Amino acid sequence: MNPLLSPAPQPATSHPVPAPTFAVICGEQVQRALEGREKHLVELVEAGYRLHGAGDSVNPPSYFLRFPDRPTARIIALPASVGGPVHVDGLKWISSFPANVAAGLPRASAVLILNDHDTGYPFACLESSIISATRTAASAALAADWLSRSRPRPTRIGFVGTGLIARYIHTFLAGTGWTFDTIGVHDVSADSATGFHGYLRRVGAHGHSGQVTVHDSAEELVRSSDLVVFATIADRPHITDPGWFTHHPLVLHVSLRDLAPEILLASVNIVDDVEHCLKADTSPHLAEQLTGHRDFLYGTLDDVMTGRVTPPADRPVIFSPFGLGVLDLAVGKYVYDEVVRSGQLHLIDDFFHDLRRYG
Structure with a gap:
């Protein structure tokens, strides 16, 4: 039979699917x-x-x-x-x-x-x-666990910014077995700091919290904490002195724009995703713009979890998650x-x- 005259192949019969629901x-x-x-x-x-x-x-x-x-x-x-x-x-x-x-x-x-x-x-x-708050807090708790495996486990935590995200991060740390001897609190809003302090005292009645202190300054809080959580609404760096971090704390830089590039350049920097994090004028993005390179990045959290990198304990370690x-x-x-x-x-x-x- 002339192949040009043979019947055209028929499409395969598709199986009907149920009408989609919403x-x-x-x-x-x-x-x-x-x-x-x-x-x-x-x-x-x-x-x-x-x-x-x-x-x-x-x-x-x-x-x-x-x-x-x-x-x-x-x-x-x-x-x-x-x-x-x-x-x-x-x-x-x-x-x-x-x-x-x-x-x-x-x-x-x-x-x-x-x-x-x-x-x-x-x-x-x-x-x-x-x-969104849950995945942010779960990511922070996960990072705190993995990034503290090569250093003494922090016992003094400080929160800069005391809104909903700070509350969720504390909940996830407590819910995954973290306990702290001291908890520091600092916020530019006195009402927010007081509200978060009240929350911590309430959950402390159930054994989840240590001594809670409201700090008048971010410097005082950072210097007295070996795990620091930044959960603010800052749109540009307001923490500029690398000297605050000479005790080498673990920093969960959740709000992404609190730290000046000079602080990152003196630290070990871990991100969730390189391309995502180095955009939109985040602190890592500003560090890239200042230096013209990305050599200050140590790796991703996945790199740490898979053992490709191990953050040293002789410098501050900063986790900056853009959110995936x-x-x-x-x-x-x-x-x-x-x-x-x-x-x-x-x-x-x-x-x-x-x-x-x-x-």
């Missing part, structure tokens, strides 16, 4: 799924870091939406895809409006969209300020699965409409 998971459900599971969530975040380090993820640069009329505000899009057992795509859309605090609202608000890996259809929208969307997906998918298991998943009927190609 769920909304509120903040109360998110908190219920996560509360009290700090150890498991740190393990989940560690697994997410390892998948990312192994290349089983897609984590493009975050996109910053800024406003000429509101220069302190921003909304950030974090698209990502993660493989392994998580096997989901998605987007975190998180806003930071510092002026909210004066109005009695939290600074940050967020949603997380989960997309089906095979069809691309979004299947859930989750309240994500709690998810793959971690939000890992935590968000865990929440989704927990809500499904509970039988409390709230589906939006007929969210997707007109699904037939030709009507």
Whole structure:
């Protein structure tokens, strides 16, 4: 038979798939799924870091939406895809409006969209300020554990910045077995410092905290702590003297913009992802701009976990995590699965409409 006249090959018969569904998971459900599971969530975040380090993820640069009329505000899009057992795509859309605090609202608000890996259809929208705070705190607790393995374990912790993220980090440290002889607190807002002090005293009644001191200055706090947590809303460096760190503390630089480049250049610097962290005028980005190179970076947290690098104990060690969307997906998918298991998943009927190609 003339091959030009033979019947054209027919496409393989595709199997019908169920009509896609869409769920909304509120903040109360998110908190219920996560509360009290700090150890498991740190393990989940560690697994997410390892998948990312192994290349089983897609984590493009975050996109910053800024406003000429509101220069302190921003909304950030974090698209990502993660493989392994998580096997989901998605987007975190998180806003930071510092002026909210004066109005009695939290600074940050967020949603997380989960997309089906095979069809691309979004299947859930989750309240994500709690998810974001959880993955940030779990990452900080994970880093504190791994980065203290080559040095004496810190017993004196200090918090510069005393908002929601500081509270979550303390919760995750306590929930993963950390205890401290002393806890220092410093904030430019006396009300915030007092509120955090009250929180620490309340949880201290249950054996999670040591002696709590509110410090009048950041210098006093840093010099008296061997684990320092920066969780502020600073948009430019306000800590400039490397001499504050001569006792070689471990620093969780969660807010990313507190430390002057000179401090980083005198320290061992660990990041979560090099390309992500060296952008948007973070302290590591400013150090790169000042020096014209990245030699001041010692490695990533994944490098530490896999044994490729071991931070020395004779210098300050600074962990600067930009925050990876793959971690939000890992935590968000865990929440989704927990809500499904509970039988409390709230589906939006007929969210997707007109699904037939030709009507």
